Amino acid sequence: MRGGARAGIYTVEGEAMSDRPDNADEHLERLLRRWGAEEAAGGIDAPPLRRPSVRRGGAVPLMMRWAPLAAAAVVLLAAGALFVASRGRVARRQAASAPPQARDGAASPAPPPVAATQDAGLARLRDDLAAMRSELFAAQGRLGEETRRHEGAVKQLRDELAAAKAGAAAAAGEVERLKAHLARSDAAVRDAVRRGDSAEKDKQALAAAAAKVEPLASELAALKVRLRAAAEELARERKRMSATGAAYAQAQQELTAAKLHGAEAAAAMRRAYMRAAAPGLSGLAARQAAARRARMAERCVELRPLLAGPEAAELADRLEVVFARLAMLDASDAAAGESFHRLLERSGVMGQLEAVLAAAHQPPAVRDWLLEARCILAGA
């Protein structure tokens, strides 16, 4: 809070003290801080500025650090050159003022006191110059050594920087590869986990189903056995039915043939009977004549005690009525003939007659009477 408030007040100069304080407390705090800073600054006695050297360019070369020393070396060299030149002039002046024997190597007289003083001064200058030169050489040596050391250090740093850059690039590539590998691995693991879950569920469901199916399997096996047996039985039954069907068809054909034969025989017998009983007659007249000739109504009364079974007795009653009606009909009246035929159809006497004959347990006299009745009623 303090820092934020301070930034709002002081760090942006254009807004300083112009924004309204949030409240009196913050304003007071800022005032106290401001006052404290000014009081503290006012109470500090800063030391004088040392070496206010302003650098105008950018980076200063290393050689600039040795510039004062180099200037001193130049001055020393100039002083040395002056010393050598003055030394040469003095030697030439002494040689010119010396006596001939002295120039020839004879003992020279003692130098005057002024010359001795000059020599002493020159000797001191020479010593100073030698010391300065040695110092200069040492400084040059140190400079060279330091320059080489710096160059070596710079080269080493450059190499290390290049190696570090290469290492960083390699590391970055490795990191990218590892990231990609990690992403693939992660995806694979997720997929495997997903598949694992699904497989586990399938496995559990399969186990549950297997537990349910296991008792059914034996039942299914038994059912299969029974099904196989049933199929075999069905095949046999089909074969048998097929054979039976063939026999049945054969029997049907034979029965049909027999019926036809029987019907033909019956028709032949009826025609033969009617020709014998009513020769030269046909139709209702032939039936009346045949019934009278064969005494059908009288024989009915006579044969009644021989009849076997109630069906035969009932049939005998109906035949007695039919033959009585036939005897009373006018053979020349077509309507009487139609009426007789309706009687036969309504009474069902013909079917009953066939049934009693088929029973085949009537006495022969009754059987003959029934056969003759059928021939007469059916007509030729």
Add this chain to the structure above:
Amino acid sequence: MSERDAQLASEALAGSGEACEALYAAHAARVAGYFLRSGFSRADADDLLQDTFARAFGSLHAFDASRGTFFAWLAAIARNVARRRWQRRDRQVAAGLDAELADEMLVEGGNPSAGAAQAEELAALRACLAALPDELARLVRLRYVEALTTRAIAAAEGTPEATVRLRLGEARDRLRRCLAGKGVLE
């Protein structure tokens, strides 16, 4: 102030020793105060102060007045210089100082147009401080001028820290009422 500093910096870059001296005189005390409030000894603070200005004058060509004031630029150098020497400061002294108040020394003052109003407010505050009881005024000075924490004040005064906080709160209340009476605070 910032325009004058920029002018002085330009002159210093051109080789004016007087401009360097003027910049130093204008800002040395606040920079030194920053180092002292950061827990450095007086000797170290002087050394860091010289180092800060040597670096500033050595790289004046890098100063761009369009990107900020000279003092803000100098403050950044001072913080860097202090950070490099951070391990050598007196930890015990530093523990008793308020780091926020240390940085307060490197906060710039108001702009010239706001200077008059600010000066009036500070004058009013000084008057109100003068009206405080001595004990409370001393606590305020220890807190805001010496930049001591309430714990350090409590240790120095031999009183519980809670008491120091209460008394400082009382001092602020009185100052607030006084400044409100002078129309400085609402």
